[in-house]
Amino acid sequence: MKDKTSNLIRNLINSSNSIVAVLIAFLIGGFMVLLVGESPINAYSAILKGAFGSPTAIRNTVRFAIQVMLMAYSFSVCNRCGYFNISQEAQLYTSALAMVFVSFWTEGLPGPLRLVLMILAAAAAGALTCLIPAVAKFKLGVNEVVVGVMLNYLTKFICQHLIAFSPIAAKRTSSIVSIEIPEHIPVPVITVGAVLIVIAYAFILRSTIPGHRLTVTGKNKQFAQASGIDATKVLLMAAVTGGVLSALCCMGEILGYFHMIYNEFAAGMGTDGMTAAFIGNNTPIGMMFGSLLLGALKSGSVLLSVLTEVPTELIDCVQGLIMFFATIKFFNAAQIDLKRRRVVE
Amino acid sequence: MMDWISLLELGVRHAAPILLIAMGCLLAQKVSIFNLALEGFTLFSCFFAVVGAFVFKNVWMGVLCGVLAGVLTAVIYSVFILQLQVNPVICALSINTLVTGLTRYLLKPIFNTSGRFVMPSELALPTIHIGFLDSIPVVSVLNNKSVLVYLSLLLPFILYYVLFHTEFGLNMRITGLNEEAALAAGVNTKKVKYTALLLNGALCGLAGAELALSVYMFNVGMTNGRGFTALAAVTLAGAHPLVALGTCMLFGVSESLSIQLSTSGYSAYLLGAIPYAMALTAALLPRIIRLVSNNMKKKSAERQAIELHSN
Amino acid sequence: MKKVLGGLMAALLSLSLIGCGGSSDTPSEPVEDDTLRIAFISYQEFDSSEWLQNLAAGLKDYEAKHDDIEIKTIEAIGADTYEPKVLACAQDGFDIIITTYSDMWDATCAVAAQYPDIKFGILQAEKTDEDYAAHPNIEEFHLNRTETSFLQGYVAAKMTKTGTVGFVGGNDSQGINEILAGYQQGIVYAGLDVKDLVAYCNSFTDPTIGKDYAEQLIKQGADVIFGAAGGSGTGCAQAAEEAGIMFAACDAHYPDAAPNSEIGSTLNFFENMVIAFIDKAVSGNFEGGTQHEYGVKEGAAIYEFALTNDLASEELKKEVEDLAAKIASGEITIGREPLHK
Numbered sequence: 002m003k004d005k006t007s008n009l010i011r012n013l014i015n016s017s018n019s020i021v022a023v024l025i026a027f028l029i030g031g032f033m034v035l036l037v038g039e040s041p042i043n044a045y046s047a048i049l050k051g052a053f054g055s056p057t058a059i060r061n062t063v064r065f066a067i068q069v070m071l072m073a074y075s076f077s078v079c080n081r082c083g084y085f086n087i088s089q090e091a092q093l094y095t096s097a098l099a100m101v102f103v104s105f106w107t108e109g110l111p112g113p114l115r116l117v118l119m120i121l122a123a124a125a126a127g128a129l130t131c132l133i134p135a136v137a138k139f140k141l142g143v144n145e146v147v148v149g150v151m152l153n154y155l156t157k158f159i160c161q162h163l164i165a166f167s168p169i170a171a172k173r174t175s176s177i178v179s180i181e182i183p184e185h186i187p188v189p190v191i192t193v194g195a196v197l198i199v200i201a202y203a204f205i206l207r208s209t210i211p212g213h214r215l216t217v218t219g220k221n222k223q224f225a226q227a228s229g230i231d232a233t234k235v236l237l238m239a240a241v242t243g244g245v246l247s248a249l250c251c252m253g254e255i256l257g258y259f260h261m262i263y264n265e266f267a268a269g270m271g272t273d274g275m276t277a278a279f280i281g282n283n284t285p286i287g288m289m290f291g292s293l294l295l296g297a298l299k300s301g302s303v304l305l306s307v308l309t310e311v312p313t314e315l316i317d318c319v320q321g322l323i324m325f326f327a328t329i330k331f332f333n334a335a336q337i338d339l340k341r342r343r344v345v346e
Numbered sequence: 347m348m349d350w351i352s353l354l355e356l357g358v359r360h361a362a363p364i365l366l367i368a369m370g371c372l373l374a375q376k377v378s379i380f381n382l383a384l385e386g387f388t389l390f391s392c393f394f395a396v397v398g399a400f401v402f403k404n405v406w407m408g409v410l411c412g413v414l415a416g417v418l419t420a421v422i423y424s425v426f427i428l429q430l431q432v433n434p435v436i437c438a439l440s441i442n443t444l445v446t447g448l449t450r451y452l453l454k455p456i457f458n459t460s461g462r463f464v465m466p467s468e469l470a471l472p473t474i475h476i477g478f479l480d481s482i483p484v485v486s487v488l489n490n491k492s493v494l495v496y497l498s499l500l501l502p503f504i505l506y507y508v509l510f511h512t513e514f515g516l517n518m519r520i521t522g523l524n525e526e527a528a529l530a531a532g533v534n535t536k537k538v539k540y541t542a543l544l545l546n547g548a549l550c551g552l553a554g555a556e557l558a559l560s561v562y563m564f565n566v567g568m569t570n571g572r573g574f575t576a577l578a579a580v581t582l583a584g585a586h587p588l589v590a591l592g593t594c595m596l597f598g599v600s601e602s603l604s605i606q607l608s609t610s611g612y613s614a615y616l617l618g619a620i621p622y623a624m625a626l627t628a629a630l631l632p633r634i635i636r637l638v639s640n641n642m643k644k645k646s647a648e649r650q651a652i653e654l655h656s657n
Numbered sequence: 658m659k660k661v662l663g664g665l666m667a668a669l670l671s672l673s674l675i676g677c678g679g680s681s682d683t684p685s686e687p688v689e690d691d692t693l694r695i696a697f698i699s700y701q702e703f704d705s706s707e708w709l710q711n712l713a714a715g716l717k718d719y720e721a722k723h724d725d726i727e728i729k730t731i732e733a734i735g736a737d738t739y740e741p742k743v744l745a746c747a748q749d750g751f752d753i754i755i756t757t758y759s760d761m762w763d764a765t766c767a768v769a770a771q772y773p774d775i776k777f778g779i780l781q782a783e784k785t786d787e788d789y790a791a792h793p794n795i796e797e798f799h800l801n802r803t804e805t806s807f808l809q810g811y812v813a814a815k816m817t818k819t820g821t822v823g824f825v826g827g828n829d830s831q832g833i834n835e836i837l838a839g840y841q842q843g844i845v846y847a848g849l850d851v852k853d854l855v856a857y858c859n860s861f862t863d864p865t866i867g868k869d870y871a872e873q874l875i876k877q878g879a880d881v882i883f884g885a886a887g888g889s890g891t892g893c894a895q896a897a898e899e900a901g902i903m904f905a906a907c908d909a910h911y912p913d914a915a916p917n918s919e920i921g922s923t924l925n926f927f928e929n930m931v932i933a934f935i936d937k938a939v940s941g942n943f944e945g946g947t948q949h950e951y952g953v954k955e956g957a958a959i960y961e962f963a964l965t966n967d968l969a970s971e972e973l974k975k976e977v978e979d980l981a982a983k984i985a986s987g988e989i990t991i992g993r994e995p996l997h998k
Contacts, residue, residue: 057748061741068737085435141633146380147581150574151626158619165829166613173783175758176700177830254737263736263760264830272439279436303741306731307696307749313732314447321443325432352876356869450704461704462864462888464913467898557865561895563914565888566704567862605856605866605873611998614829614857 022280022326023294030319039311051304052297061303064188064258066296067195071250072274073281073288074202079131079243080283081219082236088134088149089271091156092127092247097255097262098160099126101169104182116184119256123248130156131244132237139236157265164262171261179262186256198249203285215239280323298323353602355487358495361598363388363553365498367576368594369505370549375585376509377535377542378522383423383438384573386445387547391416391554393449396564397456399469405559408469409494412555413548419445420547424540442573450566462565471559494556501549502591509587518542575621582629593628600624695728695753695935696746700739700760702732705861706887707908708927715928719935726939739764747772753938755931759783769795776943778934780927783831786948793946796938800930801952802832803839803991804984805923806883808960808977809905810843812920813881814851815973816903823854823874825893827861827886834995836885836907836923841996846989854879855998858889867892875900881920883907894919903968912965920969921962929957954985 031041052062072089079086099122107115133152134145164170165177206212218225218235226232250270255262277295281287302316367384374381391412398411423441426432457463471492479489488499509515520528521535528535550573557572558564575597583589604617697716703709713730720728729751733742739761746754747768755778756765762782769777769792777795789797813822824840826833837855844851854877858870867889871882875896883905884893890907894915897904904915906922930951937943951957960977962969983989 051745055748057741057744065737137630137633141630141637143629143633144581147578147629148626150578151622151629154571154622155619155626158615158622161828162613162615162619165615173831174760175781175783175830175832176760177828178760258740259736260763266736268735272443275439276436279433299738300741303738304745306733307729307742307745312451313702313734314451317443317447318451321440321447323440325426325437325440325444349876356873360869450702453704461702461710462891464891466913467895561864561868561892563864563891565862565864565891566702568864568888570860570863570866602869605869608856608858608870608873609823609854609877611855614859618859 023323025326026322029322033315033318034311037311039309043309044305044311047305047308048301052301058300061300062296063192065299066292067253068250069273069277069295070289070292071246072270073277073292075243075246076274077278077283077288078239081215082239084135084138084240085146086243087146088152089247089274090267091152092130092244093251093267093270094156094160095130096123096127096248096251098163099123100255101179101182101262105169120252123252124245127248128241128244131240135237135240139233177264181261184256188257191253191257199289206285351487353606356602357595357599358487360601361594362495362498363557364572364576364597365594366549366553367573368580368590369501370546371576371580372585372587372590373542374546375580376518376522377539381546382435383441384550384576385569386441387416387419387550388554388573389449389569390419390445391551392558392568393564395555395558396463399559400465405469405471408559409555413551416547416551417544420543424543428539462563464563467562470562492560494552502587505587578625597621691725693726694751696731696751697755698731698733698742700733700758708925712927719932740767743768747775765795766792776938789948790946796943796945797948798930798934799950800925800927800957801950802835802925803993804952805925805958805960806836806839807843807991808980809883809923810840811847811980812977813905814844814847814849816920817851817881819878819880821852821878822881823879824883825870825886826857828859829857833885835993837995838993839991840883842991858886860889861887863889864892868896871896875902881905910963916965919963921960924961925958953981
């Protein structure tokens with residue numbers, strides 16, 4: 002059997018894991034919907050309609066999918082080097098704050114210049130925040146999950162304090178938000194930008210030298226160093242890239258849709274990205290489909306809450322279930338010897 | 347003007363559920379399982395502790411139900427990560443999501459309320475008054491606490507003994523350090539891992555019972571991040587029980603510090619950040635100091651070598 | 658593999674092109690039937706605050722009494738769901754859409770502009786008259802929470818024996834600070850030189866911490882605690898009950914947590930306000946482009962003494978009644994900023 006075909010079959014088997022998982026999760030979810038007294042068929046048709054049933058639905062799906070995808074890429078880039086990037090919420094808060102502060106401080110400058118400065122500030126803030134746990138792990142030997150989780154809480158409170166009391170706090174609002182920033186990026190630009198990022202990420206990872214260095218370092222650090230790759234530099238570059246990707250997600254959300262910092266806007270975005278990364282098995286295309294799935298679920302649940310009486314808690318449950326089953330290796334391609342068509346233990 | 351005694355007293359009370367969760371997490375960590383589902387375990391136990399206490403009209407039945415709920419969640423978690431090889435992180439996060447949604451949802455059918463359920467005050471966890479403790483200056487903060495709080499303070503010592511002076515603890519440590527070697531030495535690593543996770547669940551169950559029954563109510567999301575705080579405390583302590591006692595107390599006392607300062611007019615948001623800032627500093631500062639002093643030692647050694655060489 | 662990659666890229670690009678489409682959908686034709694469909698979209702979970710729970714219950718009662726009205730309550734958690742949900746309601750043909758808080762203002766404006774025939778209502782939007790005038794199909798209404806908490810402060814100042822009273826708020830935001838503002842001004846109005854302590858517990862769902870904060874205030878001498886912190890407030894009630902001091906409740910009575918210590922509660926009937934808006938809209942009196950304030954005068958908020966005990970004297974109850982009348986008549990004006998934190 003040709004190698005390419007066996008590779009394809011291998012990939013298909015691996016991705017059928019996710020499909021089976023989603024099916025099981027939807028089955029159990031449907032059962033829970035039945036318990037609530039709603040019809041699962043109504044519920045799922047509402048989700049499908051909300052995800053793909055109209056141009057508005059597709060717009061929502063694309064928006065949420067881009068959000069999740071950038072976070073997934075950010076997590077995956079770091080994960081390849083053994084750096085568990087759980088501080089993504091912190092990166093979102095810091096890049097949001099950087100953007101709004103720069104916008105506030107550069108009031109007199111011309112529009113395009115302000116936008117460029119804001120983007121640079123957000124990227125720098127995201128990169129720095131992502132570097133903190135990375136440096137803690139690789140230079141100080143401190144577990145990066147502890148540093149990451151503490152950073153998440155810390156930046157959340159600092160963000161809340163700043164949008165409540167600092168010059169960027171909005172006056173006369175029911176809950177704490179920042180001032181509105183005038184800069185806008187049209188949604189089509191964000192969408193096309195995200196597509197370009199997918200292509201660029203996949204390309205860089207597979208076909209360029211830095212991408213290869215990243216993959217090799219991730220697989221075996223000692224081997225990489227023996228081959229002359231400066232592993233620490235690669236790791237730090239990965240952390241910087243992860244931070245910049247999170248910052249891009251933040252930029253898309255704030256410059257494209259929110260135009261201000263809402264209280265606790267980053268809640269849950271990190272875990273969504275992580276889920277998509279695992280569903281997609283850390284491959285660029287896989288993660289893209291994982292994010293499409295999560296984005297579709299999120300935009301489907303918008304219509305679900307409008308058209309049915311299914312409570313929002315159940316939607317969270319279904320999402321949790323999908324996450325749960327998505328990483329069970331029902332079929333492990335590595336264990337199937339395609340040449341001799343039998344299972345190898 | 348700082349009231350140190352009441353700072354400590356509030357710190358002990360606040361640290362108790364965190365300590366219980368931390369001890370459970372520590373056992374899992376010893377067999378090298380990084381358990382992020384502590385919030386889910388604990389919240390589920392909070393809910394069922396209230397259900398048990400209310401249905402059986404007895405607070406200790408509530409504690410038992412809490413423990414059972416914790417063990418049940420742990421069983422599901424361990425089957426999925428040990429048997430079905432699910433990614434532990436995803437499994438943990440999805441358990442957290444599931445439990446949050448499920449407990450919120452179940453309030454309606456079981457108690458016909460939404461958001462929270464308050465029980466009669468007779469079902470509160472009783473506190474024990476140890477008369478002679480009042481006369482001892484600092485130790486008096488330990489008086490008038492529930493039995494679960496006392497248990498949480500004793501557990502680090504119990505676990506220290508079990509982990510370092512019993513065969514069971516040895517098996518745990520070997521399994522965590524090098525599973526192949528443990529298998530070769532005849533240890534049933536699978537059984538050890540399951541036991542560790544079930545104990546983890548049981549201890550989180552105790553924590554949930556303590557949290558819910560000391561205020562004799564359940565509120566949606568009442569664990570409020572304590573699971574992650576416990577995880578941080580254990581990781582900071584390098585999974586050593588006695589050091590973990592210290593780090594949990596650090597969290598408890600810094601939280602009680604922010605409560606004490608709450609009326610002084612500082613920003614409530616910055617005060618809320620105090621425990622996390624302290625943890626971060628405690629994690630990073632000693633290592634940074636060590637790194638800097640190593641560098642300085644290296645530099646001075648180099649300078650000496652150069653001086654010697656040039657002479 | 659490359660072919661698959663190429664195919665996927667093409668699919669992705671075409672999907673994104675649809676996603677880029679800037680033009681809106683054609684609004685669905687309003688279904689010509691007798692049922693009036695109303696959507697109420699909350700910016701947070703209904704079970705997170707008493708006032709939201711009461712509001713949802715009130716809307717359900719209203720729906721039960723009117724055969725030809727259908728009310729759908731929806732939660733929009735997370736700022737990125739605001740506009741999608743409002744838009745989905747509009748596209749599904751709801752006749753009246755009510756949103757909540759200034760957070761949802763942008764989303765409401767965006768959808769209202771696309772659907773000029775749908776009547777929009779927004780609760781507590783905190784915008785200026787000019788802002789409202791620019792949107793002729795949005796009517797704003799807000800409840801002045803300072804009035805009832807003013808009465809609460811007066812009562813607390815009159816009932817305290819130690820001369821110190823406390824306030825535990827859920828978080829340091831305008832909604833809670835308004836309640837604090839009224840409370841503090843009520844204390845000052847009583848003219849008895851009472852000190853007040855302010856703390857924010859940073860959580861609406863943690864009764865354990867609410868209890869700790871209340872106990873801290875009690876340690877600092879407070880013998881009345883005003884708990885405005887949702888679920889955490891129940892913990893405050895427990896602390897007050899256990900310490901044998903007095904509890905001032907917000908938005909609900911606490912007969913289970915504080916039967917003997919609750920003096921009274923600031924009952925803000927958000928549901929009355931929303932129902933008044935619905936009645937107006939249904940009967941053709943929709944006043945788009947304006948804002949309305951509701952308070953004691955309109956019967957949307959009252960101060961009610963606890964039904965489980967007799968802590969307050971008849972004299973105090975009479976004084977509060979008189980004060981409420983003065984507020985309703987406009988004789989007393991209450992500022993919206995807290996005097997101190």
